Structures are given as C-alpha cells and as structure tokens.
Amino acid sequence: MAHSPQTTPSGFLLPSIHSAPPFFTEQPNPNTQAQHTEQWTRIILTYARHKRLFVLRVEDAAVPGGDWDEVLRNERINRRMLPSHLSSILASMVSKNLAVYEPPKQIHAVLLYWRLPEEWADVLHSWATATGQLNTILTYYEITDPPVPSPLSNMPLPLLRRAINVLTRSGRAQIIGVADGEGVRLFAGGK
Amino acid sequence: MGSSQSTQKITAQDRAILDLKLQRDKLKQYQKKIQGVLDREQEIAKSHLAAGRKDRAVIALRRRKYQQSLLLKTDGQLENLEQLVSTIEFSLVEVSVLHGLKQGNEVLKEIHKEMSIESVEKLMEETQEAREYQREVGDLLANQLTLDEEDAVQAELRELQAQAVRLPIVQVELPSAPTTQPVVSEGDQCAVALLHFLIRC
Numbered sequence: 001m002a003h004s005p006q007t008t009p010s011g012f013l014l015p016s017i018h019s020a021p022p023f024f025t026e027q028p029n030p031n032t033q034a035q036h037t038e039q040w041t042r043i044i045l046t047y048a049r050h051k052r053l054f055v056l057r058v059e060d061a062a063v064p065g066g067d068w069d070e071v072l073r074n075e076r077i078n079r080r081m082l083p084s085h086l087s088s089i090l091a092s093m094v095s096k097n098l099a100v101y102e103p104p105k106q107i108h109a110v111l112l113y114w115r116l117p118e119e120w121a122d123v124l125h126s127w128a129t130a131t132g133q134l135n136t137i138l139t140y141y142e143i144t145d146p147p148v149p150s151p152l153s154n155m156p157l158p159l160l161r162r163a164i165n166v167l168t169r170s171g172r173a174q175i176i177g178v179a180d181g182e183g184v185r186l187f188a189g190g191k
Numbered sequence: 192m193g194s195s196q197s198t199q200k201i202t203a204q205d206r207a208i209l210d211l212k213l214q215r216d217k218l219k220q221y222q223k224k225i226q227g228v229l230d231r232e233q234e235i236a237k238s239h240l241a242a243g244r245k246d247r248a249v250i251a252l253r254r255r256k257y258q259q260s261l262l263l264k265t266d267g268q269l270e271n272l273e274q275l276v277s278t279i280e281f282s283l284v285e286v287s288v289l290h291g292l293k294q295g296n297e298v299l300k301e302i303h304k305e306m307s308i309e310s311v312e313k314l315m316e317e318t319q320e321a322r323e324y325q326r327e328v329g330d331l332l333a334n335q336l337t338l339d340e341e342d343a344v345q346a347e348l349r350e351l352q353a354q355a356v357r358l359p360i361v362q363v364e365l366p367s368a369p370t371t372q373p374v375v376s377e378g379d380q381c382a383v384a385l386l387h388f389l390i391r392c
Contacts, residue, residue, distance in 0.1 A: 136280065137205055137208050137209050137212065138212075139209065139212045139213055139216050141213075141216035141219070141220070142212065142216065145219075174201070176201050176205055176206065176209055178206050178209050178210055178213070180210060180213045180214075181209075181213045183209040183212065183213070185205070
C-alpha cells in the first residue's frame with residue numbers, strides 16, 4: 001500500500017507518485033525526468049498554496065526542520081529530495097515562469113508563483129476596493145501586515161512590488177516614493 | 192503612456208501622509224521586536240529560576256521590565272501618530288466634501304440664473320393670457336350655434352332619453368342553488384384519482 005495518496009499532518013493530500021522511490025531521484029531518461037519535474041512542480045505549487053509559502057530554497061532539501069519537510073521528504077519510504085535535484089526542478093520552474101529567482105542573480109532561492117503577479121495584482125486591487133482603501137496612500141507594510149488578516153498577509157515585498165507594477169502599467173496604481181520608503185495609491189480606474 | 196497622465200499628481204500632502212504612515216509602520220515593527228525580546232527574557236528568567244539561579248532570574252526580569260517600559264512609551268507614540276494620520280485623512284475627506292458642496296452650489300446658482308423670479312412671473316402671466324385667449328376662442332366658437340340649432344340639439348337629447356326608457360325589461364329564469372351535500376359516485380372517484388395522478392406527473 002505504499003503507492004497511495006497520503007495526507008500530511010497539515011492536511012495536504014500528496015499524490016500516490018510521492019510514495020514511489022524513483023520519484024525522489026533524478027532519472028537518466030530525459031522523458032521520464034521531464035515528467036517527474038512536471039509532477040514535482042505541481043506538488044510544490046499546490047503545497048505552497050496550501051500552506052501559503054512563498055519561498056523555496058535549495059537549502060530546504062538539505063536541512064530538515066523547514067516548512068517543506070512534508071513534501072521534500074518521505075520518511076515512510078526513506079527517501080528525500082537531493083539539493084541538486086531540487087535546484088534543477090527550480091530551474092525548470094523559473095524557465096516556465098512559475099517561479100523567479102529572488103533575490104535575482106543567484107540560483108539558491110525562488111519566489112513561487114502559485115499566483116502570477118497579474119493575479120496578485122487583481123487580489124490586491126479587490127482587497128483595496130473591498131476595504132475602502134482606494135485613493136488613500138498605503139505603505140507596503142500596511143498591505144503585507146494589515147491589522148485584519150487579508151489574502152495579502154505575509155506576502156513578500158518583491159512579489160508585492162511586481163503586483164503593484166502590473167497595476168501601475170494599467171493605470172490602477174501609483175507609486176509614491178519618499179526618503180524613508182515607498183507607498184502606493186490605488187485607483188478604481190482601468191477596466 | 193496614457194497612464195501617467197490619468198494618474199493624480201503627488202502632492203506634498205501625500206508625501207507627508209506617507210511619511211507619517213512609514214513612521215507608524217516602523218514603530219509597529221519596533222514593538223514587534225521588543226515583544227520578542229520580552230518573551231525571550233521571560234523564558235530566560237524561567238530557566239534561570241528552574242536552575243536555581245535566582246539573582247540571574249532577577250536580572251532578566253529587570254531587563255524585561257525596562258523593555259516593557261519602552262513598549263509602553265512606543266504605544267503612546269504610536270497612538271499620537273495614528274491619531275495624526277486619521278485626522279489628516281479625515282480632513283482630506285472634509286476637503287472633498289467641501290469641494291462637492293461648492294460645486295453643487297455653483298450648479299444651483301447657474302440654474303437659478305436661468306430661472307429668475309421676473310422671468311417666472313412673466314412666464315406665468317403669459318400662460319394666464321394664453322388661457323384667457325383660449326377661453327375667448329372657445330366662447331366664440333360655441334356662440335356660433337344659432338338658437339334654432341340649439342333647440343334641435345335639445346330635442347334630439349330628449350328623443351334619446353325617451354328611447355332609453357322604452358327599452359323592454361326581460362325577465363331571466365335562473366337555476367336555483369343545490370340544497371343537498373354533493374355525493375361522490377364511483378365514476379367520479381376514478382376521475383378524481385386520475386386527476387391527482389396527472390397533477391403529480
């Protein structure tokens with residue numbers, strides 16, 4: 001019964017392939033490897049959405065005790081993801097625009113796009129509309145750490161910046177910069 | 192390209208509000224940090240106490256007290272800042288309300304300009320005159336009937352009335368209402384069952 005879907009302690013349903021030992025090793029056959037990478041990408045993104053994780057580091061495969069243990073390790077079949085394998089999966093995700101290297105110019109950590117910046121932009125805009133914060137100046141901290149929890153709580157700044165950039169391009173936001181930092185003003189406009 | 196034109200200008204007010212809000216955020220972050228230290232000091236004091244080092248525990252608690260006083264101070268500052276921010280935001284709302292009122296007033300003035308008292312009076316007078324004129328015209332037309340014609344009209348009216356009176360009244364026989372309870376025969380029962388069946392379908 002090793003090959004059956006498993007539910008993790010946090011309530012995430014792992015597909016049956018996660019219980020297959022070869023799934024954890026890089027396959028020499030490029031076709032198989034490509035399929036595995038695709039499966040891994042899907043698992044990583046759905047898990048990230050499930051637990052609201054934004055960052056995945058190659059380090060997470062090497063050191064236990066992180067947020068990703070449930071996915072990158074399978075104690076029942078005594079397998080774990082090797083850092084080199086993970087980094088090749090991350091590279092494929094970045095090439096498919098499902099993640100970006102953050103900070104840029106390194107390949108050890110990525111920002112996961114379980115929502116694309118365009119989708120985040122819509123989430124941000126509808127949040128501001130729903131909470132009546134259009135046309136007021138908001139600080140980034142205010143958005144990512146609001147007193148009332150929102151879908152944007154704990155969103156990393158680089159991702160927020162990208163979402164805001166999407167909004168500024170469509171004329172729905174305006175970035176205001178002062179010596180101490182930045183703020184943004186959202187408009188109803190656009191669509 | 193068009194986006195930069197359609198967006199509002201960034202005023203000094205905006206910058207001031209942003210500055211205030213950023214300061215507020217910094218204070219909030221600072222509070223978080225102190226809260227972390229507070230929790231940590233308490234843990235340290237607990238572990239020292241468990242290990243029997245009372246003096247160390249006291250030092251840790253003292254440090255904790257100091258951090259607590261800092262936290263209280265920042266609370267006060269935070270309140271000030273937040274009040275200022277809300278006051279400014281509220282004033283902005285007031286400004287926009289004032290602006291709205293001003294514009295409404297302008298529009299009302301424009302409308303009133305077109306609707307001065309004199310012009311209304313003049314209009315009413317003209318309407319009155321027109322009505323009078325209409326009445327005169329009506330009278331003139333009515334008076335054009337000669338007396339003979341008027342008599343003929345009256346005669347015709349009388350004729351019609353007389354005809355209406357002479358219409359014969361026909362007695363209608365109506366069936367009387369049943370006085371007994373209706374009884375359901377067997378055939379009727381079948382029909383009722385069929386009806387129920389059809390309704391359910």
